[in-house]
Amino acid sequence: MRWLAACSAETLGDALRSVAPELAGHPVTVPVATGSDPLWHKSSAVLGEEFVVKFAWSRPAALRLAREIKVLAALSRRPAVPFLPEVVVASTDPLLLITRRVPGASLFQVVDAIDRDRAGRQLARFLAALHDPSAGERVQAAVGQLDGAQLPPATAASLRERLTRWIRPKQRPTVMRWCDWVDAVLASRGPAVLVHGDLHGDNQVWDHDELRLVVDFETVGVAEPEYDLRAVPGPGMGPGVELLTAVMRHYRQATGRQLSSERVMAWHVRNALNDALWRSEAGIPLPDRRTPAEWVDDLAARFTALGIDPEPTPKTADRT
Numbered sequence: 001m002r003w004l005a006a007c008s009a010e011t012l013g014d015a016l017r018s019v020a021p022e023l024a025g026h027p028v029t030v031p032v033a034t035g036s037d038p039l040w041h042k043s044s045a046v047l048g049e050e051f052v053v054k055f056a057w058s059r060p061a062a063l064r065l066a067r068e069i070k071v072l073a074a075l076s077r078r079p080a081v082p083f084l085p086e087v088v089v090a091s092t093d094p095l096l097l098i099t100r101r102v103p104g105a106s107l108f109q110v111v112d113a114i115d116r117d118r119a120g121r122q123l124a125r126f127l128a129a130l131h132d133p134s135a136g137e138r139v140q141a142a143v144g145q146l147d148g149a150q151l152p153p154a155t156a157a158s159l160r161e162r163l164t165r166w167i168r169p170k171q172r173p174t175v176m177r178w179c180d181w182v183d184a185v186l187a188s189r190g191p192a193v194l195v196h197g198d199l200h201g202d203n204q205v206w207d208h209d210e211l212r213l214v215v216d217f218e219t220v221g222v223a224e225p226e227y228d229l230r231a232v233p234g235p236g237m238g239p240g241v242e243l244l245t246a247v248m249r250h251y252r253q254a255t256g257r258q259l260s261s262e263r264v265m266a267w268h269v270r271n272a273l274n275d276a277l278w279r280s281e282a283g284i285p286l287p288d289r290r291t292p293a294e295w296v297d298d299l300a301a302r303f304t305a306l307g308i309d310p311e312p313t314p315k316t317a318d319r320t
Helices: 009-019 059-076 107-113 116-131 134-145 156-162 169-185 227-228 242-253 263-281 292-306
Strands: 044-045 051-056 086-093 094-098 193-195 204-207 208-213 221-223
Touching: 009 051, 009 094, 044 059, 059 086, 059 094, 059 134, 059 156, 086 204, 094 227, 107 204, 116 134, 116 208, 116 227, 134 193, 156 169, 156 263, 169 263, 169 292, 193 227, 221 227, 227 242, 227 263, 242 263, 263 292
Parallel strands: none
Antiparallel strands: 044 051, 051 094, 086 094, 193 221, 204 208
């Protein structure tokens, strides 16, 4: 495996001429490299109007990209998982992943205009296929033993210690109670399946209310099915839960398995508050330009909409 020597138009051009000379003439703009952590020395760029190229310029980043290439190959074999990127070129020497570009918009951009039930049916179809044991078996055969989810959100302990300065004083007891509840709900483990691991709105491509593509499979791992739904309610999609409940309903119809709304919300609380925490500490605006306190308000509204009253020791944390 050989990765790029640097993040530059010259090195990327040389790599393209080596593995895909027919595409080397397409215009490409290489993003400006930022950050010092070699794990994140990777990027993607639009190649002409029809393709997207992913590349890396460090060993840690290259290992993740090489793993994603194997994952996509495994998931595309029958029974194929729907909504996968179409791989045009996959090379390890030099390391490049070129997929066909699909026009569309992020879920965040279209969520207010789509039919939530129709969208939920499509997301459930993707998740049902991804969570099927056969998908996990194919990926494990390709990449070896699968580890836990690659992007676990902050623990409840971290949220208790560090989030309070970013929210309203009157919200602090509520958030502390939520953290206790999250610990209780997630104290037991659910069944392990193959998960995407980072299924937020920007990793989905939609054409109005048609799901066209799910991208970024470098964080696949093993976790319970509810882990993949932790970003479905938002943030960035308002306080409602219509899309989440639609996904859960259609998932049950497709698989015969009932997902636990409590476990989804437990992961969702950790995910949303973790996002609010690290962005606030880094001085980075939240994606929807609102405040952590407003995100807490949204979480409270979602609990109410789902009929969940989070207590430190919930009466039921398992699937029913």
